[in-house]
Amino acid sequence: MTKRITADEVTHVATLARLRVADDELVMFTEQLAAVLETASALEALDLDGVEPMAQPYALTNVLREDVVTPSLDPTEVLAMAPAAEDGRFRVPPALGDAQ
Amino acid sequence: MSELSDGWEMVIGLEVHVELATKSKLFCGCSNSFGDQPNTNVCPTCLGLPGSLPVVNAQAVQYAMTLGRAIGCTVSPSVFARKNYFYPDMPKDYQTTQYDQPTNEDGSLELPDGTVIGIERAHIEEDTGKSTHLGGGGRIHDATATLVDYNRAGVPLVEVVTRPELTSADEARAYVAELRDILIATGVSDARMEEGSMRVDANVSVRPTGDAELRTRCEIKNINSLRSLGRAINYEARRHVALYEAGEAPSQETRHWDEDGGRSTSGRSKEDADDYRYFACPDLPPLAPTPAELAAIDEAMPVLPGRRRSALASAAGVSMAETSLAVERGLDTFALDAIAAGGQGISVMKHVDQNLADGVGVMTAESFAALVALEADGALSATQVKTVLYEMVASGGQPADIAASMGFEAMDNSELESLLDQLIADNPDEWARFAEGDSKVQGFFVGQIMKATQGKADGKIVNQLMSAKAKA
Incomplete structure (x- = not known):
């Protein structure tokens, strides 16, 4: 079996997903993910010349709604779902970095 | 840059x-x-x-x-x-x-x-x-x-x-x-x-x-x-x-x-x-x-600012950049109408940029064009034109009627000339400086004439008369 993914790549993806991965887990996940990718690579064997790429399997386009305002949730109810709230807002641990 | x-x-x-x-x-x-x-x-x-x-x-x-x-x-x-x-x-x-x-x-x-x-x-x-x-x-x-x-x-x-x-x-x-x-x-x-x-x-x-x-x-x-x-x-x-x-x-x-x-x-x-x-x-x-x-x-696309600027620039005979303010103020259609009604392009643009920041009120493009024509003929001074313009924006009406009701009548050039002669006689030193090319004293003479005529004199004409006399 060819090496489909490296331990460094798994570490990188784990960091992006905010997952902490122990050393033995890293070995295990690298093997498991390599197997998943190996299986998926079966698709590469298919002759897809002349097949239009599609974003979805459904034959749907332009599923739209009218620009009409509908009622929102009660903010008290909304904030009650959060672990912490303050001043009508969700309170979360300090977020370093930028809004997108 | x-x-x-x-x-x-x-x-x-x-x-x-x-x-x-x-x-x-x-x-x-x-x-x-x-x-x-x-x-x-x-x-x-x-x-x-x-x-x-x-x-x-x-x-x-x-x-x-x-x-x-x-x-x-x-x-x-x-x-x-x-x-x-x-x-x-x-x-x-x-x-x-x-x-x-x-x-x-x-x-x-x-x-x-x-x-x-x-x-x-x-x-x-x-x-x-x-x-x-x-x-x-x-x-x-x-x-x-x-x-x-x-x-x-x-x-x-x-x-x-x-x-x-x-x-x-x-x-x-x-x-x-x-x-x-x-x-x-x-x-x-x-x-x-x-x-x-x-x-x-x-x-x-x-x-x-x-x-x-x-x-x-x-x-x-x-x-x-x-x-x-x-x-x-x-x-x-x-x-x-x-x-x-x-x-x-x-x-x-x-x-x-x-x-x-x-x-x-x-x-x-x-x-x-x-x-x-x-x-x-x-x-x-x-x-x-x-x-x-x-x-x-x-x-359904409206005419976009770029097209509006180029249309106005070619009608008024000015550069695209000089039409920006008029288009931004939404006065380009008004300016085009005024130019079509005979208003001289550069004068129309000057007033739109300098004197119509708050819009045109009830003034029509035709009456505005008529005012621009009166100004071009020298029938009204720059100060008088502005006064009439603001009156038209506020209350409408025709420029000639408004000018008449305000007592704005064009000053005869010969009247101005004799006023200027009198000023020169009273202020020989200042006049000598002007004649030698000191442009700073120009404002003094124009100011004195405006004062004497209660602003009815056309500053441009006064300047022309002064230059002509200095060269004579």
């Missing part, structure tokens, strides 16, 4: 986020309104609660395609994609945007001075929530907690991305001002930078003048006005030049503009596009505009 030391040039690309003027959000029916109490315009969809599904707002798509066509883009079938990242401003942990198949691509925008800026793409995406950082004096790095309001999460945006073709802060400001005028003319957005409905990020790099390579860029965020945009770009470009000249190099990162401090500060290192793990959103079927829809958009 470059603000940099010799041998360096700027390379600027702009990303402008435009909030669309829809009533509801992009994927749900929550209200798209600014300034409401926090978290009052939220529902399961824009909070990313399990089981909720997005449905695209037809008006948002319509606005996005309208903007695309207004900036000359090709409008193509498009696919929504998920941009995955962890940050509390998006409760879903991804932002729905467009990636490899955006709605609009390959456009351009012409600035008033004729420079054409290439547009790479203008894609649809949802806005994020608004974060407030507590503690640390509002500084992100020292914050003790972050408070989030999701009213803005899911508000429809179009992100307009230029090619890296802008070369100065002035050009960047002109581009944003032009885009704003187009957004307002098409009704796509109210484009208020101060309310955040139009937000500009600037990608800035520098390179040795004439080089073709693109060097490391920094993305400057938190720019809230045209003035900030110019300052931020100049600051950043100078920072890069200083680094290169010291034998160092800038690193690719996002930086925050600090308007009060007049500087940018380091944000986070920029993630690669790969790190966002974009993939087509399985919940949202692609958009596929029909030729008929696109034709209808073109049909």
Whole structure:
């Protein structure tokens, strides 16, 4: 079996997903993910010349709604779902970095 | 004009986020309104609660395609994609945007001075929530907690991305001002930078003048006005030049503009596009505009600022740039009508720019043209014309009638001449200085004549008479 993914790549993806991965887990996940990718690579064997790429399997386009305002949730109810709230807002641990 | 030391040039690309003027959000029916109490315009969809599904707002798509066509883009079938990242401003942990198949691509925008800026793409995406950082004096790095309001999460945006073709802060400001005028003319957005409905990020790099390579860029965020945009770009470009000249190099990162401090500060290192793990959103079927829809958009397109400027420039016999103010004030149609009614182009433009900042009130283009003609004939002085003009704006009427009712009658040149002769006789020293070329005393004579005639004299005629006498 060819090496489909490296331990460094798994570490990188784990960091992006905010997952902490122990050393033995890293070995295990690298093997498991390599197997998943190996299986998926079966698709590469298919002759897809002349097949239009599609974003979805459904034959749907332009599923739209009218620009009409509908009622929102009660903010008290909304904030009650959060672990912490303050001043009508969700309170979360300090977020370093930028809004997108 | 470059603000940099010799041998360096700027390379600027702009990303402008435009909030669309829809009533509801992009994927749900929550209200798209600014300034409401926090978290009052939220529902399961824009909070990313399990089981909720997005449905695209037809008006948002319509606005996005309208903007695309207004900036000359090709409008193509498009696919929504998920941009995955962890940050509390998006409760879903991804932002729905467009990636490899955006709605609009390959456009351009012409600035008033004729420079054409290439547009790479203008894609649809949802806005994020608004974060407030507590503690640390509002500084992100020292914050003790972050408070989030999701009213803005899911508000429809179009992100307009230029090619890296802008070369100065002035050009960047002109581009944003032009885009704003187009957004307002098409009704796509109210484009208020101060309310955040139009937000500009600037990608800035520098390179040795004439080089073709693109060097490391920094993305400057938190720019809230045209003035900030110019300052931020100049600051950043100078920072890069200083680094290169010291034998160092800038690193690719996002930086925050600090308007009060007049500087940018380091944000986070920029993630690669790969790190966002974009993939087509399985919940949202692609958009596929029909030729008929696109034709209808073109049909309904208002005359855009660029075309309005060129029409006015050719009618008035002035440059495109000189028509900017009139078009911005929405007075170009009035000016064209006045010129068609016989008003001399340059005079019409002068009054539109200098005296009609508050609009034309009840004045008709025909009566305005008649006033411009009276001024051209020398029947009224500049001061009198202004007085009559304001009266026409306030109450309408014909300039000749108003001038007569105000007792404005053209002064005979011979009358002025004898007044001037008298002044010269009374002030021989001043006159001698004027005759020797000291233009500073010119104002003294004009002022004295205006005083003697209670402002009825035409300053231009007085100047002409003085020059003629000085040469005689």
